[in-house]
Amino acid sequence: MIRYDAPLRDMRFVLDELLHVEDYADLPGFADAPPDVMAAILEEAGKLASGILAPLNAVGDQHGCTLADGEVTTAPGFREAYRQYAEAGWTGLTASPEYGGQGLSHVLGIAVREIMTSANLAFSMFAGLTHGAANAIASGGTLQQKALFLPPMIEGRWTGTMNLTEPHCGTDLGLLRSRAEPLADGSFRITGTKIFISAGDHDLAENIIHLVLARLPDAPPGVKGISLFIVPKFLVNADGSLGPRNAVRCGSLEEKMGIHGNPTCVMNYDGATGYLVGQPHQGLRVMFVMMNSARLAVGVQGLSLASVAYQNAVRYARERLQGRAPGGAGGAEQPADPIILHPDVQRMLLTQRAFVEGGRALTYWAGLQVDLSHRHPDPGVREAAADLLGLLTPMIKAYCTDKAVACTSLAMQCFGGHGYIREWGMEQLLRDARITPLYEGTNGVQAMDLAARKLKLDDGRAIKRFIERVSTFCDAHGEELADVRRLRLALADLVAAVDYLGGADATATAAGAVDFLHLTALVAFGLQWAHMALVADRQLARGTTETAFYQAKRTTARFFFERILPDTAIHLQRIGHGADTLRAFEPDQY
Template sequence: MAAYKAPLRDMRFVMNELFSGTTLHQLPGYEDMTPDVIDAVLEEAAKICEQVLHPINRSGDEEGCTYENGVVRTPKGFREAYQTFCDGGWTSIACKPEFGGQGMPKLVNSMVEEMICSSNLSFGMYPGLSHGAYVALEAYGADELKQQYLPKMVSGEWSGTMCLTEPHCGTDLGMIRTKAEPRGDGSYAITGTKIFISAGEHDLTENIIHLVLAKLPDAPEGAKGISLFLVPKFLPDADNTPGPRNGVMCGAIEHKMGIKASATCVMNFDGATGWLVGQPHKGMQAMFAMMNTERLAVGVQGLGLGEASYQGALAYAKDRIQGRSLTGTKNPEAKADPILVHPDVRRMLLTQKATMEGSRALVGWVAQALDLANHHPDPAVRQESEDLVALLTPIVKALLTDLGYEATNIGVQVYGGHGYIREWGMEQYIRDARIAQIYEGTNGIQALDLVGRKMPANAGRSLRRFFHPVAEYLEAKGDDDDMEEFVLPLAKAFTRLQQATGAVAQKGMVNRDEAGAAATDYLRLFGLTALAYLWCRTVDVARARLAEGANGDAAFYEAKIKTARFYMQRVLPQTGALFSCIMAGGASMMDFADHEF
């Protein structure tokens, strides 16, 4: 099985150097979050991920979850690992102290999430869904509901789900048929069927709290008629312990390509007792609080799996001997050289390294913006940060899951035939990564969200949160000859992005199909340009540290500069082809008659 070691050095770089994470403790509510405290948290997170979660990753995949008569059992070792996870307080790190949480910054939580995803994504689904449910309930639930349910969810004693999809509808939630009938005592009877419910039933917690989309009898048509309800598996007794079984049962679990140790359930609600979360017919507002949290988390899943695959591929490339270097023997004492000497292997490894480290920087940027949006005392800073998060959320979800899937494929390719064999553990990363491009809104939906909602929102205000700092950066670096090899490729990509933005907006106003046809290519163009900007800033930091003497860490900073160079020369040129596709318009696909397919 491929080994995993948490990339703590690079995480510290992102938090403490690239984004000056030392300022976190200056924000209200984060006074105790000093670099030393954060570093200790990451060290402990690394231990549980490397020593507890990673060792049961492959066995969990091979055993999977089992279903019998409505009961779902997780694989061997998962219950013990979950208890260890809860005992360490890991279910509570990003939750508010008033509910028993630790109140950690989102920036820190994102790094911990990455480690969990790298070491055991299936396991991470259980606390991950609970946190999403916590976010929605904390933001929109009545005080009574929050006091009753959130402390148990924060501690990990109870878990949570999000129940959206139905057999006949996925993205188009306005078509849902699940009904909520008022009972006259403040509760509702929930009836309907939901599918693809992650962690809908399992044996890790004593109760499961479902957040369910349903329609009231007087609901308007479409998405405007959706309400959100809290439906527990067991109805709490007076002392808030699980009491009678509610009218909700798991009807089946899915047999999936990947994340096999995560129970994906069909959930049947038969007059189940539930309580309204938020206002009637405003369920989408509350659900999107959860969805946006989950979309960022799913982007981190792509990063985590790509990082794990890179580590496995790199270790194999150093160890596997095969053939000789094209420029002469490099290991004369052996019968062959390690495959790391071959240009194509180095191309694959550097593609993984450049895209995953760039992705980590992008996650850090968005996570820091979330912390500022939630805690900065200046309303203007909070608004600017909210705008940036709104703009970059679909990009993080779609780009990072695409790049993560590509990285896991590369990992198998580095191994060759051995990568295709289960025992090495590399093919599991591909299977696990594939779902991240689909759930929480397919990547095509993320692209439509970017061009259809985020671009025009508030007269383009969100776009300015990205365009302005990049333009200012390029202007500031215009006379820096030492940065030309990095800044010039960024400038070219940024020009393409600006031109594509104008073209998509203009054509989309006349014909929405034009915007839809360009959306996926536009999102990737945007995302790759964002990574180029972050790589330029990374080089700035690395050069400054080297000039200061690097404090014995010169190799790390030199590698950063070289990785940035590879990204600019071998990855960023994709933006040229993407730009050509966008500017070609949508006629070649939309003029194709249905019967001609």
């Protein structure tokens, strides 16, 4: 019952009117895709998503994946859809032309990813993981490894995974036990068990390229002793043809709450042949290329699930008749009013809309920072973009996924009891969304990354630059935009939180980390909504023919500033209380 239509006008609004992507035409990745080409690419992505991927979403959820004799079979239709997806070139959209990709901008890639993920999260993960694995090989691999593995991955004939977690350790990779023994031919024998491996085995591609963290015999303890290895499902000959099956198999499939269309595997490495990526004991440096990419991707997953849930909640609320709205808003010609006229339903819908549109602006902004940090000729611009991206990554991963769970729950609430029934599809979106705050580093870990590390990195350079950016916007548009007053108040809360944490001990910092992340994210959302309101006001003043579109932007901005942004004060209050209450409890008192 779930329908999905790509919100193309809203996407173009962010790309063209907020980010002004035409200003970057001189940068690699942008010259070949000016705004009109971007719009055409997004339109084609929307057709594939609504026509092919969205109808398979419930199929993947209901059929799931099956394991027999160490081989995983995906749900009906997935294999054919993936072949169509790859043949159309979507797997290589942003990849380097040197290895067969199209080399387009990362910000466009994020927009396309939003479309595909909104239609079918489980399906989109196969290509998303491959993209991250290919980036890691491109970053740390040898020329020979790049030439051998990247072209078929970018083409979509092979897929990729990352293998970090083990049964006894997740976030604390220093406890990792998988072993890598060097062999005379320069390869390594990989032994160990990895769990929670998304797309660890399947029938969509000829080969699967696993990136595996393991320890060499002389490895020092802790995270400084971890190396990274390429371990293909099928060994690869020097000419790129496939050799025999490697000693790696899926031992079991996890029975999970959601994303049933993507297999979550226990992977057993029994002396499998692997190839070192990068330097010995420096595996995390390369793997973090994939992990940071994955964390942004998970934030986009949160945005995408909230977006499709919101679309369907609006559609249902317009059609569902129930009771009378206050003030006779619906008229007497029908026996009851559409529930979209009830204030509480309007509250729920506007809360979702404010998050979805603000989250889209924020994630696309982060995507642009990826492009600038890698492709801009000015080192100062590259540094500033990298600083901003470092702040935005944990915010987008954690805040956007926390809010995805909240928004999909609100969307279900709009359906009432029907939302709890499988045939409407809303309960699947909520189940699928629930993994996003957990994987690729739990949201508590993301909060600690922001509050304990990013906040103080380079003497706080990144957060100072962010605060200055918001302050500069407020100074420039304070007289033109009434919402700036509320944004200034939120910024003052952020400055106070930064000052407090600057002098807090480790326990107090940890106690306030999640609230600090949410507070910072709210200010970032506030900056996006202030910018959107400014653009809308100017368009309306010019007499635009799209009056309803820009008025909706203006009204949603007002809702955000009146009903959501004031939460920064609550977060500040919680941060300021430190960890005294937490310290007061002994473990046996819980």
